[in-house]
Amino acid sequence: MTILRDYKLSGRKAFAVLLDPDKVEQDAFSTLLNRTADYPVDFFLVGGSLVTDYSHKEVIATIRRHANTPVILFPGNPLHIEPSADAILLLSLISGRNPDFLIGQHVIAAPLLKKSGLEILPTGYMVVDSGTQTTVSYISGTMPLPYDKPDVAACTALAGEMLGLQLMYLDAGSGARKPVSTAMIAAVRKAVNVPIIVGGGITSGEKAYEALKAGADLIVVGNGVEQDPDLLPQLATVVREFNQSVVQA
Ligand SMILES: CC(C)=CCC/C(C)=C/CC/C(C)=C/CC/C(C)=C/COP(=O)(O)OP(=O)(O)O
Ligand SMILES: O=P(O)(O)OC[C@@H](O)CO
Ligand SMILES: [Mg+2]
Secondary structure, three states: OHHHHHHHHHOOOEEEEEEOOOOOOHHHHHHHHHHOOOOOOOEEEEOOOOOOOOOHHHHHHHHHHHOOOOEEEOOOOHHHOOOOOOEEEEEEOOOOOOHHHHHHHHHHHHHHHHHHOOEEEEEEEEEEOOOOOOHHHHHHOOOOEOOOOHHHHHHHHHHHHHOOOOEEEEEOOOOOOOOOOHHHHHHHHHHOOOOEEEEOOOOOHHHHHHHHHHOOOEEEEOHHHHHOOOHHHHHHHHHHHHHHHHHHO
């Protein structure tokens, strides 16, 4: 449990960039990776709900050539297991009621995961409504958590923690028009002790700051960084300054 243990012990806020293997375009990708030398990223998440060209291995090899940043798989199904990553978010889709995404896919994946040597990060995955249907909802055939029901999210996370899940991921969905509300993040923060990951629709330093202040431990940004190269430095600075302000307080 090295990544999870180190991360928990550090007590720091962290920042992850989500790379969708289908959207990785070589030139822009190398530039992004080179920029992380000046504006550090704590983790790269690699994955997507639906991946069409199965280039996880090549994407990870390219990351390794440019950076020492740990790579965590963010899988949509067991075909997305790639042993050259460092760890995998073993998602159980606890916002939904589809047994296949709560335990079914995991039964199929378990022997492969064991053999892979990947660090397993058992994660309660909560997809939150943000106004449009997400790929995750469609693929999994599940309804997201209602946007304005922080209590439902808090009880869901609490149940997930009681079941032994070691991370909670609140996700408004890739490209969401609005991120998960700060009220929901704060309610989940109050309910559980495990680290909280927040992603989906974080497109500015301000939104990132709000999520951290509400209780997110790790923020995940995909589309924002792909679309606006200036966002990477902004986010790295927000997370660094947030951590410095906590140390000083
Ligand atoms: C047991 C194993 C190894 C896998 C199953 C894992 C489960 C239960 C996944 C839950 C459902 C799911 C489809 C999750 C995918 C999460 C993800 C990688 C989201 C990233 O965003 P996209 O859904 O790719 O958005 P775009 O379509 O906008 O690219
Ligand atoms: O692409 P964005 O909107 O940043 O979302 C990241 C991630 O949380 C999606 O699962
Ligand atoms: Mg995707």
